[in-house]
Amino acid sequence: xxxxxxxxxxxxxxxxxxxxxxxxxxxxxxxxxxxxxxxxxxxxxxxxxxxxxxxxxxxxxxxxxxxxxxxxxxxxxxxxxxxxxxxxxxxxxxxxxxxxxxxxxxxxxxxxxxxxxxxxxxxxxxxxxxxxxxxxxxxxxxxxxxxxxxxxxxxxxxxxxxxxxxxxxxxxxxxxxxxxxxxxxxxxxxxxxxxxxxxxxxxxxxxxxxxxxxxxxxxxxxxxxxxxxxxxxxxxxxxxxxxxxxxxxxxxxxxxxxxxxxxxxxxxxxxxxxxxxxxxxxxxxxxxxxxxxxxxxxxxxxxxxxxxxxxxxxxxxxxxxxxxxxxxxxxxxxxxxxxxxxxxxxxxxxxxxxxxxxxxxxxxxxxxxxxxxxxxxxxxxxxxxxxxxxxxxxxxxxxxxxxxxxxxxxxxxxxxxxxxxxxxxxxxxxxxxxxxxxxxxxxxxxxxxxxxxxxxxxxxxxxxxxxxxxxxxxxxxxxxxxxxxxxxxxxxxxxxxxxxxxxxxxxxxxxxxxxxxxxxxxxxxxxxxxxxxxxxxxxxxxxxxxxxxxxxxxxxxxxxxxxxxxxxxxxxxxxxxxxxxxxxxxxxxxxxxxxxxxxxxxxxxxxxxxxxxxxxxxxxxxxxxxxxxxxxxxxxxxxxxxxxxxxxxxxxxxxxxxxxxxxxxxxxxxxxxxxxxxxxxxxxxxxxxx
Numbered sequence: 001x002x003x004x005x006x007x008x009x010x011x012x013x014x015x016x017x018x019x020x021x022x023x024x025x026x027x028x029x030x031x032x033x034x035x036x037x038x039x040x041x042x043x044x045x046x047x048x049x050x051x052x053x054x055x056x057x058x059x060x061x062x063x064x065x066x067x068x069x070x071x072x073x074x075x076x077x078x079x080x081x082x083x084x085x086x087x088x089x090x091x092x093x094x095x096x097x098x099x100x101x102x103x104x105x106x107x108x109x110x111x112x113x114x115x116x117x118x119x120x121x122x123x124x125x126x127x128x129x130x131x132x133x134x135x136x137x138x139x140x141x142x143x144x145x146x147x148x149x150x151x152x153x154x155x156x157x158x159x160x161x162x163x164x165x166x167x168x169x170x171x172x173x174x175x176x177x178x179x180x181x182x183x184x185x186x187x188x189x190x191x192x193x194x195x196x197x198x199x200x201x202x203x204x205x206x207x208x209x210x211x212x213x214x215x216x217x218x219x220x221x222x223x224x225x226x227x228x229x230x231x232x233x234x235x236x237x238x239x240x241x242x243x244x245x246x247x248x249x250x251x252x253x254x255x256x257x258x259x260x261x262x263x264x265x266x267x268x269x270x271x272x273x274x275x276x277x278x279x280x281x282x283x284x285x286x287x288x289x290x291x292x293x294x295x296x297x298x299x300x301x302x303x304x305x306x307x308x309x310x311x312x313x314x315x316x317x318x319x320x321x322x323x324x325x326x327x328x329x330x331x332x333x334x335x336x337x338x339x340x341x342x343x344x345x346x347x348x349x350x351x352x353x354x355x356x357x358x359x360x361x362x363x364x365x366x367x368x369x370x371x372x373x374x375x376x377x378x379x380x381x382x383x384x385x386x387x388x389x390x391x392x393x394x395x396x397x398x399x400x401x402x403x404x405x406x407x408x409x410x411x412x413x414x415x416x417x418x419x420x421x422x423x424x425x426x427x428x429x430x431x432x433x434x435x436x437x438x439x440x441x442x443x444x445x446x447x448x449x450x451x452x453x454x455x456x457x458x459x460x461x462x463x464x465x466x467x468x469x470x471x472x473x474x475x476x477x478x479x480x481x482x483x484x485x486x487x488x489x490x491x492x493x494x495x496x497x498x499x500x501x502x503x504x505x506x507x508x509x510x511x512x513x514x515x516x517x518x519x520x521x522x523x524x525x526x527x528x529x530x531x532x533x534x535x536x537x538x539x540x541x542x543x544x545x546x547x548x549x550x551x552x553x554x555x556x557x558x559x560x561x562x563x564x565x566x567x568x569x570x571x572x573x574x575x576x577x578x579x580x581x582x583x584x585x586x587x588x589x590x591x592x593x594x595x596x597x598x599x600x601x602x603x604x605x606x607x608x609x610x611x612x613x614x615x616x617x618x619x620x621x622x623x624x625x626x627x628x629x630x631x632x633x634x635x636x637x638x639x640x641x642x643x644x645x646x647x648x649x650x651x652x653x654x655x656x657x658x659x660x661x662x663x664x665x666x667x668x669x670x671x672x673x674x675x676x677x678x679x680x681x682x683x684x685x686x687x688x689x690x
Contacts, residue, residue: 012664017661017664017665018665020661021661021662021665024548024657024658024661024662027548027552028548028551030555031548031551031552031554031555032551032555033058034058034060034554034555034558034559035550035551035554035555035558037057037058037059037060040058041057041058044056044057044058054209054214060558060559060561061558062557062558062561062564063561063563063564064129064563064564064565065127065129065563065564065565065566065568065639066112066127066128066129066565067565067566068564068565068566069129069130070129070130071127071128071130071131071503072127072128072131072501072502072503073125073126073127073128073501073502074125074126074128074138074498074500074501074502075123075124075125075126075498075499075500075501076123076124076125076126076497076498076499077121077122077123077124077496077497077499078091078092078095078115078122078123078124078495078496078497079495079496079497080092080122088122089117090485092115092122092124093115093485094485095115095124095496096113096114096115096124097482097485098449099113099124099126100113103126103128112125112126112127112563113125113126113127123499129563138498138501147401147405147447147448147449148397148398148400148401148402148447148448148449149398149400149401149433149436149445149446149447149448150395150396150397150398150445150446150447150448151395151396151398151436151439151440151443151445151446152394152395152396152440152443153392153393153394153395153396155392155396156392157389157391157392158389160385160388160389164388164389167383167388168382168383168384168385168388171381171382171383172382172383174380175248175380175381175382176241176248178248178380179241179248179249179250179378179380180241182196182200182250182378182380183237183239183240183241183250186237186250186252186378187237187239190235190236190237190252193210193211193237193252193376193378194210194211194212194376195210196378197210197211197376197377197378198210200378200380210376211252211376211377211378211379212254212374212375212376213225213374213375213376213377214374215255215257215372215373215374216229216372216373216374216375217259217370217371217372217373218372222375224242224243224244225242225244225249225251225375225377226373228240228242228251229251229253229373229375230371230373232251232253233253233256234253234254234255234256235253235254236252236253237251237252237253238250238251238252238253245382245384246381246382246384247379247380247381247382248379248380248382249377249378249379249380250377250378251375251376251377252375252376252377253373253374253375254374254375254376255373255374256371256373256374257371257372258369258371258372259329259370259371259372260329260330260369260370261329261330261342261367261368261369261370262327262328262329262367262368262370263327263328263329263341263342263364263365263366263367264325264326264327264364264365264366264367264368265325265328265341265362265363265364265365266305266306266322266323266324266325266362266363266365267309267313267315267323267325267360267361267362267363268293268296268300268305268308268309268312268313268315268318268323268360268361269313269314269315269318269323269357269358269359269360270289270292270293270296270312270313270314270352270358270359270360270361271284271289271314271357271358271359272284272285272286272288272289272358272359273285273286274286275356275357275358276356277355277356277357277358278357278358289358290352290359293352293359293361294351294352296308296312296361297349297351297352297361300349300361300363301349302347302349302363305322305323305349305363306322306323306324307322309321309322309323310322310323314358323363327368329370330342334355334356334357336353336354336355337353337355337360337362340353340362341362341364344362344364345364346364346365346366346367347364347365348363348364349361349362349363349364350362350363350364395446395448395453398432398436399432400425400429400432400433400436404425404426404428404429404432404433405423405424405425405426405429406424406425406426406429407422407423407424408421408422408423408424408484409421409484410422410477410480410481411469413471418471419476419477419479419480419481420469420470420471420480421455421469421470421471421480421483421484422467422468422469423467423468423469423470424466424467425466425467426466427466429466430464430465430466430467431466433463433466433468434462434463434464434466437459437461437462437463438462440459441459441460441461441462442458442459442460443458443459444456444457444458444459445457445458445459447470454483455470455483457470457471470483516566516569516570516573519573520569520572520573520576523573523576523577524546524550524576527546527576527577527580528543528546531543531580531583531584535583535587536677536678536679536680537666537667537675537678537679538583538587538590538663538667538679538680539583539587541659541662541663541666542580542583542587542655542659544658544662545583545654545655545658545659545662546576546579546580546654548654548658549576549579549650549651549654549658550576552650552653552654553572553575553643553646553647553650556646556650557572557643557646562639562642562643562646563639564639564643565639567637567639567640568639568640568642568643569643570640571639571640571641571642571644571647572643572644572647574644574647575643575644575646575647575648575650575651576647578619578622578647578648578651579647579650579651579654579655581618581651582611582615582619582651582652582655582656583655583659585611585614585615586607586611586615586655586659587607589606589607589610589611590603590604590607590680591680592607593606593607593610594680594681600667600669600672600679600681601669604663604664604667608656608660612656615652615655615656616652619648619649619651622644622645622648623645623648623649625641626641626642626644626645626648627641627645629641630642630645667679
């Protein structure tokens with residue numbers, strides 16, 4: 001007997017087979033972690049504790065439908081008596097879109113909103129999983145969509161009352177007392193800082209992290225904490241409370257590390273026409289700008305740089321700042337500026353440096369080594385003015401609403417061909433729109449649908465005649481069509497009347513889920529027994545592939561996500577049998593090929609190749625049926641069709657790819673020779689001894 005070829009028992013290199021099996025194992029682990037994340041989350045916790053990382057848990061729950069989770073079903077009838085028949089469908093689509101956005105804004109997962117037509121009557125059905133309060137659902141959906149035109153609000157908000165100011169003062173006092181008490185405890189025993197944070201009742205930082213903010217050098221919101229932490233060595237507690245606008249903070253320094261150099265600099269900017277970041281009002285040429293910068297350089301010293309920057313620099317605000325850039329590190333300024341300043345010496349003034357802004361004369365005032373600091377913090381919240389008195393609304397209502405909008409249609413610009421939305425108001429709306437545009441020339445006017453801004457065009461001139469056009473450089477045809485649809489739906493008189501309501505409890509669904517799970521487990525067990533008894537080792541491989549199929553299916557259900565209903569679970573259970581069906585065809589074909597006297601390797605490859613046509617045709621017809629069921633039926637059947645289609649696609653992958661490569665890996669010449677009775681042969685064929 002000669003040594004087996006490195007090309008592999010099946011004609012595929014053995015190395016390739018091993019790689020494919022490794023990828024299958026990796027895919028199985030990923031799918032298993034998504035399907036049942038408890039072991040993976042435990043491993044993440046161990047990693048976080050050991051390496052002080054902050055990896056989050058895998059948290060992808062199932063999305064349950066109305067029959068499993070319980071909720072509310074509402075049925076509305078739409079009054080389309082005042083709408084011409086060819087626009088009724090568009091109007092109802094707009095109503096459906098508005099209802100979906102309203103429900104989504106309330107945090108309801110996977111709402112199902114459908115429109116149906118029975119004769120001349122239109123109805124809208126709404127299923128809200130998890131919403132048990134019918135009155136809440138009715139209020140959530142409301143009645144007719146509201147279209148509003150708003151202008152900027154320039155009115156100042158009211159001032160705080162004496163009682164409100166006292167509330168803020170009391171909050172500041174309480175935060176101070178709590179933080180001082182916490183500080184005294186933390187200074188006595190810094191090692192227990194994390195435990196103290198976890199016991200703090202109003203700490204704003206996640207308590208399970210012990211107040212750990214990580215490294216904070218590049219977090220502007222923690223600048224005052226960073227400055228205080230700079231005065232303390234690693235392991236120490238800052239000896240005073242750090243006062244911020246929103247909270248008082250007690251800080252412990254956990255770790256310090258080198259973060260490179262920072263420089264403090266000033267500059268004088270001279271711009272020229274054509275520089276990409278220069279204003280269009282600039283008139284001097286590039287040559288003139290360079291000559292001017294060189295002349296200024298002759299006057300500059302470290303003593304007069306600030307005064308001359310106020311005099312000559314064209315940077316906005318330079319007349320007050322004197323060109324001061326403050327402290328900064330690498331990665332802040334444009335590349336040409338940084339390339340120069342980080343090679344300069346303290347006190348040096350540069351020659352003109354060209355950037356996209358113009359020519360710069362740079363004065364390096366100072367430089368320093370900086371550290372990044374990891375801190376743990378206990379914060380004690382203070383009531384702020386914005387908590388009591390929110391800032392005034394940026395927009396205020398006008399008298400123009402959807403009631404005065406006659407038409408909103410999708411059109412195309414005759415010059416550019418770009419999509420736009422054309423608006424036409426009635427007589428009253430035309431007068432209101434003209435007045436609004438006249439007083440807002442050069443300012444934005446916002447169009448709100450159902451309380452949300454959908455377009456904020458800037459008024460270029462007073463618009464007469466009651467017509468307007470909404471354009472946007474980013475408009476696609478579908479976006480413009482959707483905007484016209486929403487406007488039209490908000491403007492047309494399409495009132496909806498509640499005609500039926502039903503509260504659905506989850507108990508029936510829970511019982512059915514238990515029964516479905518039992519059926520799935522029994523089905524899986526019986527199918528596995530059948531495959532093991534009839535097909536022995538190949539049958540065991542198919543059972544392994546079936547397990548991978550189940551993990552992949554569940555993972556995809558969570559990732560998409562698929563809204564699971566009883567019908568969807570039924571589709572998944574049915575697909576389990578279909579997943580094994582392909583393996584039955586392959587193994588029966590394998591037996592036939594072996595009876596013809598072919599070597600096992602050739603028989604196995606031929607079995608997969610010849611069975612593929614039947615598997616493909618059978619699964620394609622199933623997918624066609626799923627597509628028909630999904631597109632032309634109700635929500636219950638849609639769930640069945642979707643899960644069945646996913647199952648069919650995954651079963652083709654597991655049967656052909658996973659089973660095939662596992663058999664190539666396991667059914668080697670040596671194993672066929674040793675355990676031939678497990679793979680349908682009593683002894684190895686001559687072809688397997690080569």
